[in-house]
Amino acid sequence: MSLLDFSFMKKFSICFFILFTVCTFASDESHTSSVENFMSVMRLDKIFSTISENYRVVILNKYKNIINVDNEQELNLAIEYSEKNKNILESYYQSPKVKMTIMSMYNEAFTDEELNQIIAFYKKPVGQKVLNEMPLINEKAMRFYLSDASEIEAESFNVNSEFVERLKLLRKQQ
Numbered sequence: 520m521s522l523l524d525f526s527f528m529k530k531f532s533i534c535f536f537i538l539f540t541v542c543t544f545a546s547d548e549s550h551t552s553s554v555e556n557f558m559s560v561m562r563l564d565k566i567f568s569t570i571s572e573n574y575r576v577v578i579l580n581k582y583k584n585i586i587n588v589d590n591e592q593e594l595n596l597a598i599e600y601s602e603k604n605k606n607i608l609e610s611y612y613q614s615p616k617v618k619m620t621i622m623s624m625y626n627e628a629f630t631d632e633e634l635n636q637i638i639a640f641y642k643k644p645v646g647q648k649v650l651n652e653m654p655l656i657n658e659k660a661m662r663f664y665l666s667d668a669s670e671i672e673a674e675s676f677n678v679n680s681e682f683v684e685r686l687k688l689l690r691k692q693q
Contacts, residue, residue, distance in 0.1 A: 575601045575605035
């Protein structure tokens, strides 16, 4: 796994948990109505779709490093497979495992009263602005991160190559 993969996954994980600090799933029936309201207010499906689409773009950019982008067939193949990766991620987000895990985390973190306060905030104009602006800010941030990714990946490759060489020397000395 290259530094870019690790870096992306780290950023992806951070974004995932930042975005989902505003989402929850209820484990008992008494919370169902509040949670459905909350999920609607939070536009959870849109958040999942945005993350999945950003992942597709990252994958497509990685494919562009190994294909001839002037070859339409290769480009179409890369697009096709970036979509397949997006679909894998979307399926993962829709899985019972993810829902149950997130539900557990948020049930431990928030009381009913806190959940209702969060819902109230996001129904206010400032909360709606946060919901509208955060995806745009996250998209700009992702573009910024990716703009430096090739430089970071090259630097990391050099460090890792040096490590391998030093490891070989160390083993020869033993």
